[in-house]
Amino acid sequence: MRQLTNKRILLGVTGSVAAYKAGELIRELRRAGAEVRVVLTRSAAEFVTPLTFQALSGHPVNAELLDAETEAGMGHIELARWADCILVAPASADFLARLAQGRADDLLTAVCLARGVPLAVTPAMNQKMWANAATQANLDAMRGRGVLIFGPDSGEQACGETGPGRMLEVPAITEAVSELFTTGSLQGRTVLVTAGPTREVIDPVRFLANHSSGKMGFSIAEAAQEAGARVILVSGPVNLPTPDRVERIDVISAEQMLAEVQERVVSADILVAAAAVADYRPVQVATEKIRKTHDRLQLELVRNPDILREVKRAHPRLFCLGFAAETEDLHAHARAKLIDKGIEMIAANRVGAAAEDAEGVFGSDTNALSLLWGEDCVELPLAPKAKLARQLIASLAQRFDDWSKRTNGRGDNIVTLPGNRN
């Protein structure tokens, strides 16, 4: 079965006799790793109880648009923002008609209208309702607007008739949903991603490190894999599971990270340097634990290698995306880094000067980034890191394509080339 790890799926359930199957669908989506929130139409709540879906999804079920309490919590706009994709299963003929008209007079249609993510519907209805020209015209209108239609199946129906209109079976719906996250934009490419902090050893029990959690780098590795790339992830010490089908190499120090990257980058087309590599390491590593015998202790540090700079210098034809965490003048500092390191793209994020603020940004599940290349820039507003990573990979794939065409894969004149704005 395909994986849906960390994907946020908003499941709309409408008033069809197939609504009972949505319970099994929630379980299957969650088994594949997805987080599921449910929106019921009023009619659906006549077929199935919100309590069942609350228990199966692990979240309160949303049903009303004009409900002050719900809107104060996760209202229709927040629900649309939360989701990575909206799936309506089963989708009734009436719901399809409302969707085709662009109505927003109940919660589910309002969320669908406010979405910025893929929408898929799995129709379920009597075969004559399905064949009706009105239903087919509604479906055509929606296809024209990029709505995905999964199914229906053909066969025996609840009403006793036989024909097309049965809702797709649950495993087929789950498979189709996971396909939504496979873009193919980096098909055939190899992407090397660095992630996490590095640890610079002081003595057998102490080290220098930073707040990086590795979440952003791991999300990027996952998004690159979903986009069809072979992904090699070189990670510092983090407490994260390896994304599915990603080759992971664990390292501790900056020097180890450089060595692993140098060894593996020869087969890569793209390097995404998301690791927070320590700038300095102790000149000497004490072989025994340093005792607290003095009031003051001086630790002499030496500069660590700049991994991105060294690798780019050795492999000018490698497409490189770096990261810049800045406390002020975000764009100016990031652009200076872009030019100074001779790389193709940079992702900049603002971090607070206070240590606890920095910890918040690094450890958080959300982030916002400015993506800069050439003279151009695109803002990726605050979003879960998994969603942000997919947007970043989509933009990177586009830039990489432009760059490959313009430089004929030679990687010449990269820094001065303007890209296209999204």
Ligand SMILES: Cc1cc2nc3c(=O)[nH]c(=O)nc-3n(C[C@H](O)[C@H](O)[C@H](O)COP(=O)(O)O)c2cc1C
């Ligand atoms: C017992 C029963 C079963 C129904 N099954 C379906 C169905 O499978 N598909 C469908 O499109 N409508 C079906 N309907 C009609 C819808 O429930 C009705 O059009 C309703 O307004 C849909 O509301 P909603 O789209 O807001 O959920 C059924 C109605 C009843 C009474």
